[in-house]
Amino acid sequence: MLDATTIYVEKLRNGILIVKNVPCKKCSQCGEEFFSMTIMKEIEKLSKQAEKIISEVMIIDYNNAA
Ligand SMILES: [Zn+2]
16 A cells, blocks of 8 residues: 545535545555545545535645645
8 A cells, every 4th residue: 555645526515526635545556545534534524614615616625624
């Protein structure tokens, strides 16, 4: 597993949330990406906040938001 960053995309009620530069672990063989528990919780928090204010597409940078 390698340290990497990825883009997280989630469809919310009123739009689509895109989070850039999310830290993840990446499988060096198949390229599959995994989030740690801490990151998952942080993303969940971000998407709850985003759901209140989102319209259409919202793009945030994990480094600035979390
Ligand atoms: Zn793999």
